[in-house]
Amino acid sequence: MSSEALLISGAEKMGIALNDIQAQQLIAYLELIVKWNKTYNLSAIRTMEEGVKKHLLDSLSIMPFIDQSPLLDVGSGAGLPGIVISIMRPEFAVSVLDTVGKKCHFMQFVKSQLGLKNLSVLNERVEVFEPEQCFGQITTRAFAEINKTLKLTQHLLCDNGHHLLMKGINVEQEALPKMAKIHKLSVPYVSDDRFLIKIKKGLCINQLKTHQTGKINTLY
Incomplete structure (x- = not known):
């Protein structure tokens, strides 16, 4: 099966x-990562097959939770999931x-190569970044512990905004x-447990509790 067919x-x-354009752009993006x-x-991850599974499909798994407000992907690295979202929601x-810097240079190159006019690449430290406008949603993938992520990014989130934090089994x-709210994600062809934590702004960061049970449920 070709990479595009697998995707x-x-x-x-x-x-x-x-659609055809999205599939072609996603594969072209992954080819640039591999190169x-x-x-x-x-x-x-060094191969296209593994990249489709653990980069593209993993990032696509959160698309049902993405709304139309301005989005910031923190600690984006090679652009995951931010560039995937940019391709899907032009x-x-x-x-x-x-x-x-070198990761931002790569993401800027991807933006140019794929013509992603809706994408902005920011080479900044998140804790001192001061944008002109707030963001309605903030995503992270393999960035930092949840408590630290919230503390570093709360100043960037709009009052009615929310965090969308991608996590593995260590979320327990x-x-x-x-x-x-914890949502278990089902990523085809990936056996690892994947979860999305959605947190609305306004929650008191000091009112944290450690989730130590063996079963993942939605927390209220």
């Missing part, structure tokens, strides 16, 4: 229909932020706000 098949299993990996060390603004050991 389309996996997306369909999640109820996501890719630049040789010198930039962007990702531990009609609204997506910003990707990272402190590492993390401190979660009482009102956090």
Whole structure:
């Protein structure tokens, strides 16, 4: 099965229909990651097949939770999930932020190569970043512990905004706000447990509790 066929098949299993342009851009993006990996060390994943599964499909799995408000992807690295979201939602603004210059250089190159006019690349430290406008949603993937992420990014989020934090099985050991909602994600062809934590702004960061049970449920 070709990389594009694998991508389309996996997306369909999640109820996501890719048009031709989206599928082509996603594959072209992944090809750039694999190519630049040789010198930039962007990702531990080196093959197209694994990249489709653990980068593209993993990022696509949160699309049902994305709304149309301006989005900031913090610690974006190679652009995951921010660039995937930019490709999928060309009609609204997506910003990707990272402190590492070479990663931002790569993301800027992707923007130019794929013509992603809705994408902004920010080479900033998140804790001192002062945008002109707030963001309605903030995403992260393999960035930091939830408590630290909230503290570093609360000043960037609109009053009615929310965090969308992508996590693996280690979420069981993390401190979660009482009102956090945990959604288990089903990523085709990926056996690892994947979760999305949605947290609305206004929750008191000090009112954190450690989730120590063995079963993942939505927390209220």
